[in-house]
Amino acid sequence: MRILVIEDDASVAxxxxxxxxxxxxxxxxxxxxxxxxxxxTTESYDAMIVDRMLPGVDGLSVVRTLRASDNDTPVIxxxxxxxxxxxxxxxxxGGDDYLTKPFAFSELAARxxxxxxxxxxxxxxxxxxxxxGPLEMDLxxxxxxxxxxxxxxxxxxxxxxxxxxxxxxxxxxxxxLLEKVWDYHFDPQTNVIDVHISRLxxxxxxGQAQALIQTVRGAGYKIDG
Amino acid sequence: MGLKQQLRTTTFLLTLRYMVLFFVSVTILMAVxxxxxxxxxxxxxDESLQTALRTFTELYRLGGLPAIEPLVTARKAAExxxxxxxxxxxxxxxxxxxxxxxxxxxxxxxxxxxxxxxQTADGDTAPARGRVVALPSGGWLLVGREVQAxxxxxxxxxxxxxxxLGVTLVLAMLGGLLMSNDVLGxxxxxxxxxxxxxxxxxxxxxxxxxxxxEFDALxxxxxxxxxxxxxxxxxxxxxxxxxxxxxxxxxxxxxxRLETLRARASAGDADDIDACLEDADSLLSTFASLLSIAxxxxxxxxxxxxxxxxxxxxxxxxxxxxALAEEKHIDLSCEAADGAHILGDRNLIFQALTNLLDNxxxxxxxxxxxxxxxxxxxxxxxxxxxxSGPGIPExxxxxxxxxxxxxxxxxxxxxxxxxxxLVNAIxxxxxxxxxxxxxxxxxxxxxxxxxxxxx
Numbered sequence: 001m002r003i004l005v006i007e008d009d010a011s012v013a014x015x016x017x018x019x020x021x022x023x024x025x026x027x028x029x030x031x032x033x034x035x036x037x038x039x040x041t042t043e044s045y046d047a048m049i050v051d052r053m054l055p056g057v058d059g060l061s062v063v064r065t066l067r068a069s070d071n072d073t074p075v076i077x078x079x080x081x082x083x084x085x086x087x088x089x090x091x092x093x094g095g096d097d098y099l100t101k102p103f104a105f106s107e108l109a110a111r112x113x114x115x116x117x118x119x120x121x122x123x124x125x126x127x128x129x130x131x132x133g134p135l136e137m138d139l140x141x142x143x144x145x146x147x148x149x150x151x152x153x154x155x156x157x158x159x160x161x162x163x164x165x166x167x168x169x170x171x172x173x174x175x176x177l178l179e180k181v182w183d184y185h186f187d188p189q190t191n192v193i194d195v196h197i198s199r200l201x202x203x204x205x206x207g208q209a210q211a212l213i214q215t216v217r218g219a220g221y222k223i224d225g
Numbered sequence: 226m227g228l229k230q231q232l233r234t235t236t237f238l239l240t241l242r243y244m245v246l247f248f249v250s251v252t253i254l255m256a257v258x259x260x261x262x263x264x265x266x267x268x269x270x271d272e273s274l275q276t277a278l279r280t281f282t283e284l285y286r287l288g289g290l291p292a293i294e295p296l297v298t299a300r301k302a303a304e305x306x307x308x309x310x311x312x313x314x315x316x317x318x319x320x321x322x323x324x325x326x327x328x329x330x331x332x333x334x335x336x337x338x339x340x341x342x343x344q345t346a347d348g349d350t351a352p353a354r355g356r357v358v359a360l361p362s363g364g365w366l367l368v369g370r371e372v373q374a375x376x377x378x379x380x381x382x383x384x385x386x387x388x389x390l391g392v393t394l395v396l397a398m399l400g401g402l403l404m405s406n407d408v409l410g411x412x413x414x415x416x417x418x419x420x421x422x423x424x425x426x427x428x429x430x431x432x433x434x435x436x437x438x439e440f441d442a443l444x445x446x447x448x449x450x451x452x453x454x455x456x457x458x459x460x461x462x463x464x465x466x467x468x469x470x471x472x473x474x475x476x477x478x479x480x481x482r483l484e485t486l487r488a489r490a491s492a493g494d495a496d497d498i499d500a501c502l503e504d505a506d507s508l509l510s511t512f513a514s515l516l517s518i519a520x521x522x523x524x525x526x527x528x529x530x531x532x533x534x535x536x537x538x539x540x541x542x543x544x545x546x547x548a549l550a551e552e553k554h555i556d557l558s559c560e561a562a563d564g565a566h567i568l569g570d571r572n573l574i575f576q577a578l579t580n581l582l583d584n585x586x587x588x589x590x591x592x593x594x595x596x597x598x599x600x601x602x603x604x605x606x607x608x609x610x611x612x613s614g615p616g617i618p619e620x621x622x623x624x625x626x627x628x629x630x631x632x633x634x635x636x637x638x639x640x641x642x643x644x645x646x647l648v649n650a651i652x653x654x655x656x657x658x659x660x661x662x663x664x665x666x667x668x669x670x671x672x673x674x675x676x677x678x679x680x
Contacts (some may be wrong), residue, residue, distance in 0.1 A: 014539075015474045022481055102469075102516035104478045104509060117554045118336045164229070182545060186576045187517070189510050190583045191646075217499070218480060 001046040001116060005029045006036030006062060008054050012101065016049060019105040031113065033057030040066055045073050047115055049108070052079035052090065060093040067094035067188065074115040076108070100185065103175075106219040107187070110171045117170060130165040133225020135204065135212055137165055146204060156181070157200050164213065164223040173220035195220055236408040239402030247393060255386045259379070265376065270370055272337075277309065278356055278368045285360055297322055310343060310353060310369040318365065325367070331357065343371055404478075409451060410438045415447070427455045457596065469512040469519075476512070480505040512645040518628065521573065521650040532677065533574055535565040539599040542578040546586060554591040557582075562600040565608075567674040569655045577651040578608065581670050582642040585612035588665070605658075605676055611669040622661045648672075 003025045007013040010031070017027045028043065030036035031122040038060070040048060052059040061137045062113045063075050077095040079087075090098045096118075097111050134159040135145045142158060144151045154163065159181045164172060174193040179185050197213065230620035232239060284292040290313070297311050312323035320327060334354075343353035355369020414432045421429045430451060431444035480502065487498040543559035550557035567574075578597070585595040593613040600607055617625055624630050626649045629642045648670075652659040658673040 011471060011474070015477070018474060019477060019481075021477065101520065102473075102513050103515060105481075148315075163229065182541065184541070184575045185572045188511055188579065189514055191544055192549050192581065192583065195552055196545075199548055215504055218484070 002026045002044070003112075004036070004043070004045045004048045006031075006033065006040075006048065006059065007051040007199065008032060009051070012078075013049070015105070016108070019109070023109060033059065033062050037062050037065060040071065040073070041069070046075070046119070047074045047112055048080060049076045049112075050095075050105055052077055056188070060089060063090075063093045063095055066188070074119050076111060076115065079134075097183075104173075105129075106171075107173050107175055110173045110176060112220060113170050114167060114172075117167075130162065130168075131225075132165050132168045132223050133210070133212060134210065135165070135223075135225070137162060144204075146208070151202075151203055154204060157196070157203070160196060160200055161204070163221075164221065168223050168225065169224050171216045171219045231402065231405050234405040234406035234409050234412075237401045240397060240404060244394065244397035244401070245398065248390060249674075251386075251390055251393060255382070259382055260381065260558070262378070272357070274356060274368055278358060278366070281311070281366055281368065282358055282360070285362075285366070293310060294322060308370055309369070310355060310367070312367040313360075314365045314367070315364075316363045321364065321399040323367075328365075328367070329353075331367075339369075341369065343369070344373075381456055407628070415440075415444060419447075424450065427451070427458060442534070465521075466661060469515045471514050473509065476505060476509055480509065511643065515628070518643065518647050518650045519645070523652055526664065529568065532569050533569045533571045534601045535559040535567050535608060535674070536563055538571060538575050538578065539565075539597055539608065542575060542582055543597050545579065546582045550586055550595065553586060553589075555586055555589050556594045557586070558594070558596045560596065560598045560600075565599045565601050565606050566677055567606045567655070568677045573651045573654070574608075577648045577672070578610070580648050581610040584644050585610055585614065585668070588612065589614035592666075601676070603672070605673040608672040608674065609669060611664045611667060613664070613667040616663055616666055616668045617661065619663070625661065626659070645670075 001024075003019070003020055005013060005016050005027055007029070008031050011071045013031065017029050020027045023073065023180060028039055028045075029036055033148070036054070037057060050059045050062055054062070057065075059077060059079075060075045066075075074096045075094065076097045076099055077090040077093075078099050078101055079090065087098045096129065099108060099111060114164050128138070128140050130139065137143070138141055138145075139162070144153055144158065145160065160177065163177065163180050175185075175187050177193055178188050197215075201211070201213050205213060212223050212225065214224060216222050227376075233502055243598050249264055249541055277643055281293055281296070284296070286328045293313070306322040310323075310325055312325040312328060313321045315321055317428050318328040325460045326344065329343070331339040331341050333339050338354055341353050341355065342350045352372045353369045354372050358366050385513070386617075406469055411432075418429055418431045424486045433444045433448065483502050483505065484496055487495055487502070490498055503529070540559055543557060543561075548555055582595065582597065589595055589612045595610070598607070598609040621630075625645050628646045649659055651657075656675055658671075659671070660671045662671070
């Protein structure tokens with residue numbers, strides 16, 4: 001994949017570009033908004049990672065300008081902690097996802113993967129059932145079955161499973177789960193999410209030969225059929 | 226600045242001390258002047274008496290009694306008879322002529338002069354001083370003057386002395402107040418600035434006028450010192466930030482290589498590599514925490530705060546931790562009163578709360594209790610997390626807020642000792658007061674947020 005990184009902080013840029021190259025991506029880097037915008041409009045990228053605060057043209061303006069010229073390359077916006085309304089502004093400007101510094105590289109990688117998949121998958125009609133292997137989720141009747149057998153889930157566990165199933169085959173980080181299921185944005189440095197996952201696991205995978213929910217060491221979880 | 230404060234200033238006290246010194250010197254000066262004038266007047270009076278005595282003796286020798294009679298009569302009619310007393314007496318001290326009714330009892334003073342009591346016109350007795358000569362005819366002549374006559378001059382001097390001292394006192398008071406007012410104003414400006422700096426505004430500087438006086442020099446020196454402190458502080462603050470930042474890249478690379486290695490490792494090696502991966506992950510998460518604290522601390526406080534429903538945040542956090550508490554057989558209760566609203570960053574508040582709950586559950590033994598509580602109080606909104614765990618010894622209650630500080634010295638429990646530092650950073654960003662107390666038993670952590678109405 002070709003990825004454009006627009007970031008003025010040299011150490012963050014090195015951290016990002018190095019990690020992305022090691023993960024097998026082709027990376028271009030611009031250290032200011034103007035050069036970044038030039039690269040983004042003249043070259044073709046699969047995704048972009050744009051810092052919110054940039055010298056010259058700031059990150060949000062870069063994204064807004066791209067969207068205005070019908071460029072819908074997925075964008076992850078980066079920002080410093082403690083700037084509350086940035087997330088809303090970033091998403092309004094046309095960002096697809098938002099990450100606060102500092103972040104783990106695995107976090108960025110998981111989010112980038114989710115974005116790239118969504119891009120390839122395209123739109124389509126809204127789903128009413130999700131299926132992962134033997135597991136089936138009816139979103140309208142709020143029911144989950146494994147091999148046709150009904151599984152009782154509490155609302156929060158249902159949401160958790162729904163998010164995992166919507167991203168079947170992808171790594172989902174604890175931060176992403178906290179963000180999408182509990183609606184709080186920060187990096188949980190604790191095992192509290194793990195407890196919820198293990199409770200979900202005990203209902204879904206207990207007594208089954210095939211474990212659907214897998215732990216991805218150092219990153220998060222993945223559900224695979 | 227109040228008068229009371231002004232009266233306590235060094236300048237005022239200095240003025241006061243100077244005033245006492247001035248008072249003493251004026252008194253000595255006046256005493257010397259008084260003595261010199263008195264001495265001069267006495268000498269002059271004595272000389273005139275001597276002259277009068279010589280005149281009388283000479284006249285008497287030339288013309289006898291009739292020669293001096295008109296002189297004495299003229300003197301008798303003088304306005305102030307006390308200034309010139311004459312008495313001519315016969316051999317047996319019987320008065321013959323003069324303005325004294327009888328020969329007084331004389332006390333020799335040793336220098337040829339005599340002291341005696343004199344009956345004034347209004348009936349009082351006054352001390353007098355004079356000289357006696359024996360006349361060739363066998364009589365006696367006494368010429369004297371009232372000592373009191375000098376008193377009038379002394380009174381004038383005394384009055385002048387009191388006036389001078391009074392004026393000096395008032396002027397010194399006024400001068401002291403004015404001077405201390407001026408000095409106090411400048412010192413207060415420095416005090417105000419230093420208080421703001423102590424409150425955390427390190428960019429604040431002492432006021433500098435272009436007067437180039439000693440206060441200006443002091444302010445300039447203090448400012449130069451503050452510049453150095455600010456540089457040092459920011460370099461210390463950026464230190465951990467930079468170290469964490471710089472080490473994260475190679476550490477992530479190391480972690481990814483281990484991951485690749487693990488994929489093709491034998492079953493035996495895989496366990497060892499897993500342990501390495503775990504270590505790398507915990508290092509990475511420690512760095513992430515450090516960076517989070519640094520970021521929150523460097524974010525300006527009060528910036529972009531929004532209305533946060535503390536009740537909902539507390540309930541959400543308790544709901545998130547209920548599963549963990551159940552697993553550890555801890556009773557987690559949530560008492561969140563409706564309507565607890567504060568200004569802040571919802572995500573950071575939630576993060577602080579999860580850190581507190583996480584700690585509480587981690588350190589509370591099975592069967593214990595953890596309670597989260599959120600409610601508006603008198604002048605703040607209070608968020609409390611209390612547990613029935615071992616608590617923190619009194620002496621270490623403030624130290625636990627330091628980065629990497631841990632009560633358990635063996636450091637056997639998991640974690641890096643950054644949880645409460647992060648809570649502390651979030652609290653100061655929200656102008657909230659963080660309090661750690663004994664819960665008898667256990668620990669009670671309270672966050673007092675300013676009421677949104679007050680902000």
